[in-house]
Amino acid sequence: MAWDDMRRKLKKQFSDLLEIPGDVLLDLPRIVLMGNLQVQIENHRGIQEYTPRLVRISIGKGMLELTGEDLVLRTIITDEILVEGKILSLNFVNLDQQP
Amino acid sequence: MFLTRLMSYIIGYVTVLVRGGDIEKFINLAVSRGIYLWDITWVADNEILVKVRLSAVRPLRHIGRRARCRFYFQEREGLPFVLSRLRRRKALVAGAVLFAVSLYLLSSMVWFIEVRGNQDVSGAEILSAAQRAGLHKGAMKWTLSQTAVEEAIRDQLPAVSWAAVYVEGTRVIIEIAEKTLPDDDGTGPAHLVASKEGLIKEMLVLSGNPLVKEGDTVLKGQVLISGEIPPPVQEENPGIGVPELAEPLPGPEYVRAKGIVRARVWYDGYGEISLVETGQKRSGRLASAFCIKLQGKEIIVIGPGKVPFEAFQSETVAKRTLQWRNINLPVELITRKHYELVDFRTEHSRAEALVLARGKALAGIREHLPRDAKVLEERVEEVNAGRPEGIIRVKAFVETLEDIGAIEPFKPEGGIAAN
Numbered sequence: 071m072a073w074d075d076m077r078r079k080l081k082k083q084f085s086d087l088l089e090i091p092g093d094v095l096l097d098l099p100r101i102v103l104m105g106n107l108q109v110q111i112e113n114h115r116g117i118q119e120y121t122p123r124l125v126r127i128s129i130g131k132g133m134l135e136l137t138g139e140d141l142v143l144r145t146i147i148t149d150e151i152l153v154e155g156k157i158l159s160l161n162f163v164n165l166d167q168q169p
Numbered sequence: 170m171f172l173t174r175l176m177s178y179i180i181g182y183v184t185v186l187v188r189g190g191d192i193e194k195f196i197n198l199a200v201s202r203g204i205y206l207w208d209i210t211w212v213a214d215n216e217i218l219v220k221v222r223l224s225a226v227r228p229l230r231h232i233g234r235r236a237r238c239r240f241y242f243q244e245r246e247g248l249p250f251v252l253s254r255l256r257r258r259k260a261l262v263a264g265a266v267l268f269a270v271s272l273y274l275l276s277s278m279v280w281f282i283e284v285r286g287n288q289d290v291s292g293a294e295i296l297s298a299a300q301r302a303g304l305h306k307g308a309m310k311w312t313l314s315q316t317a318v319e320e321a322i323r324d325q326l327p328a329v330s331w332a333a334v335y336v337e338g339t340r341v342i343i344e345i346a347e348k349t350l351p352d353d354d355g356t357g358p359a360h361l362v363a364s365k366e367g368l369i370k371e372m373l374v375l376s377g378n379p380l381v382k383e384g385d386t387v388l389k390g391q392v393l394i395s396g397e398i399p400p401p402v403q404e405e406n407p408g409i410g411v412p413e414l415a416e417p418l419p420g421p422e423y424v425r426a427k428g429i430v431r432a433r434v435w436y437d438g439y440g441e442i443s444l445v446e447t448g449q450k451r452s453g454r455l456a457s458a459f460c461i462k463l464q465g466k467e468i469i470v471i472g473p474g475k476v477p478f479e480a481f482q483s484e485t486v487a488k489r490t491l492q493w494r495n496i497n498l499p500v501e502l503i504t505r506k507h508y509e510l511v512d513f514r515t516e517h518s519r520a521e522a523l524v525l526a527r528g529k530a531l532a533g534i535r536e537h538l539p540r541d542a543k544v545l546e547e548r549v550e551e552v553n554a555g556r557p558e559g560i561i562r563v564k565a566f567v568e569t570l571e572d573i574g575a576i577e578p579f580k581p582e583g584g585i586a587a588n
Contacts, residue, residue, distance in 0.1 A: 116197040122211040143209035146200055 099129040106157040109136060112150050117143070125153055132164040173205075181223040181247030184208075188216045190237035198232045199225075223249065279308045280339040287345045290328050295343060298325040299334075304343075310336060311494055318343075357578050358423035361394040363387045364575040367432030377426030387432065393574060394426040397581070423581040430574045433545065436537060438565040440529030442522045445559055447514045449480060454509040462487075462501035478509040522561040523551065530565035542571035 085091070102110040111127055111134065118126035118133060120143065125136040141155035187195060192215060199206055204225040210218045221229055233240055255262050282304065284292040299305070302321035304313055315334045322332040322343065331346040361377065369385050377394040381387055399421050458472030476483075488502040517525065527549045538544075545568045552562040 116200065117193050119193055120196070120209070120211065120217070121214075141211075143196075143206075145205075145207040146196060146209065147205060148200055148203065 097130045099134065101134070101160075103157075103160070106138075107154060108144075109153045109157060109160070110150065111153070114149065114151050117146070117151070122155070126163075127151060132162055135159075135161040135163050137161075177205075177207075177220075177222055178247045181245070181249035182220055183223060183226060183242050183246070184244040185219050185221055185226075185229070186212070186216065186241040186243050187219055187233070188239045188241065190215070190233075190239075192217055192236070192238065195232060195236035195238050198236060199229060202228060202232065204228060204232075218243065223247065276339060277310045278339060279304065279306060279310060279313065279336075279341050281341070282306065283340060283342045285342060285344045286347070288347055290326055290345065290347060294326060295322060295329075295345060298322045299343060301325070304334070304341060313341070357425065358396040358581050359425045359576045359578040360392045360396050361426040361428055361430065361574045362577045363389055363391045363393055363430070363432075363573050365389050365434055365573055367434040367571075367573050369393075369430060369432045370570060371429070371431040373429040375427035375429075376424050377428065379428070381430075387573075392577075393430050394428045396424050396426040396579065398422045398424060421581075426576075428574060429572055431570055432573045434542070434569050434571055434573065436534045436567045436569070438530040438534040438567070439563070440526040440531075440533065440565070441560050441562045442517065442526040442529065443560045444519070444522055445514065445516050447512065449510040450513055451482065452509045452511040454478070456481075456507045456509075458505045458507070460503045460505065462503055464499055467503065472505070476507045478507060480510040480512075481507045482510055483507050519561065523563065526561045526563040527565065530563045531567070534565060534567045538567070538569060539571055542569040544569050 097113070099114055100112040102112075104110075111129070113129070114134075115128040115130065118128050120126075120141075122141050123137060123139065125138075125141050125143070127134045127136070136153060136157060137159045138155050138157040141153055141157075144152040144154045146152075196206065196209065196219075199221075204221065206219050206221055208218070208220045212218055230240065282296060282299070284295050287295060296305075298321055299318050302314075302318040304318045313336070315336070318334045319332045322334075322345070323329055328348055329345055330348040333344040335342055335344075366389050367387060369381060369383050369387060372379065372381070372383050372393075374394055377396050378398045379394050381391070381393050387393065456473055456477055458469050458474075460467045460469045460472075462468075484506045486504045488504075489497060530549065531547065546566075547568075548566040550564050552564055554562070
């Protein structure tokens with residue numbers, strides 16, 4: 071794990087130095103929120119759970135948990151998900167021991 | 170976003186109810202296969218509605234089997250479905266086409282013709298002139314030549330000095346500018362003026378105030394008989410020394426001047442003939458060629474490639490092939506006629522040349538003589554340059570007696586017009 075942390079730290083420093091956006095180098099999701107109406111998640115890893123009250127989307131490390139009402143997956147393509155509805159919360163659930 | 174939706178509409182898409190199995194797995198599999206899914210809405214537990222393009226339905230079935238889901242097609246939307254629906258309703262399509270065609274045809278007809286700017290020329294006259302040039306109600310706009318109609322109106326109605334025709338939708342507007350002719354209806358007041366210079370020989374005044382008398386020389390445009398008759402001069406009353414100013418002077422009376430004014434008018438002319446004449450004239454032989462002009466290149470179809478004459482004169486008639494609106498074929502049909510020219514040389518004797526020159530000089534004058542002119546004298550004299558040259562020059566004088574009066578209407582200034 072220490073080795074992983076070191077690698078991540080190094081990458082972070084590298085991206086800071088070259089001013090490369092983190093999502094490119096670190097394989098992080100880019101999340102764009104539009105008020106509480108729309109969330110756009112780039113760089114996702116697929117959908118884990120979908121109900122109108124809860125949407126769970128796996129991202130590089132961990133999971134993104136959206137809660138709300140009447141959630142609809144407006145579009146879904148290989149690296150982008152657009153969720154619409156009344157969004158109440160957005161949580162990062164770090165499941166480091168994910169397979 | 171809009172473009173992808175439009176694309177989906179063109180391809181056609183279906184709304185699928187997916188039930189049972191692992192729905193999340195179904196979505197992830199579809200996405201990883203590159204299938205575009207949208208508007209995923211939850212209906213009940215393990216039941217979602219998904220929209221998918223028609224082209225992706227077949228691979229979706231495969232995915233569904235792997236995720237153990239069942240499919241129910243709910244709605245079919247998009248162009249392919251609309252088309253297939255229309256295929257079953259041929260009358261509807263025919264009606265739509267008929268509607269579009271008739272709308273186009275009706276909108277390319279002239280429905281209204283409006284005449285603007287005319288005051289004295291009646292609209293009906295203008296319309297009938299336009300009609301003869303092909304502009305009438307119900308005429309197709311593409312057969313309409315605006316310049317031809319404008320020309321026709323100008324030619325047929327002399328009172329119109331300018332005409333413009335333009336199309337606004339289904340309405341054609343003819344705009345007219347009238348000539349401001351002095352309104353001479355044959356009754357208004359008028360002067361009798363001299364139409365040319367001359368010496369007055371006889372004068373007969375029928376009405377009006379004569380301003381010239383027999384024996385006077387008049388210039389062109391000079392008033393001979395005035396239509397304005399001044400008030401009679403009042404005899405002064407010997408009893409009163411100071412004329413009374415209280416009584417207003419009667420204004421002049423205006424009439425239409427009438428009369429015959431015959432005058433002697435002189436004309437002179439000039440003619441010359443060279444003793445030896447050379448030149449070229451057509452021999453009567455003709456070679457014609459017919460060519461097709463295509464993009465600046467001429468292709469001779471019939472006729473000689475090279476003109477078989479040494480000297481020739483050419484006449485070219487070019488014909489454009491059919492054209493429609495702004496589109497025309499880049500082909501021109503050209504007919505060329507080459508006339509052979511031959512040199513000629515004629516020699517005249519002095520006497521012959523003199524007769525010819527005299528005839529020429531007199532003919533030049535006769536062109537200008539009015540029909541009723543009486544020729545009093547014809548005089549021809551040879552001009553001598555003082556040195557021998559190959560040209561005979563002749564001057565001619567003609568004296569005539571003719572009526573030089575011309576009616577010129579005028580507008581009286583605040584007087585009483587007496588007819």
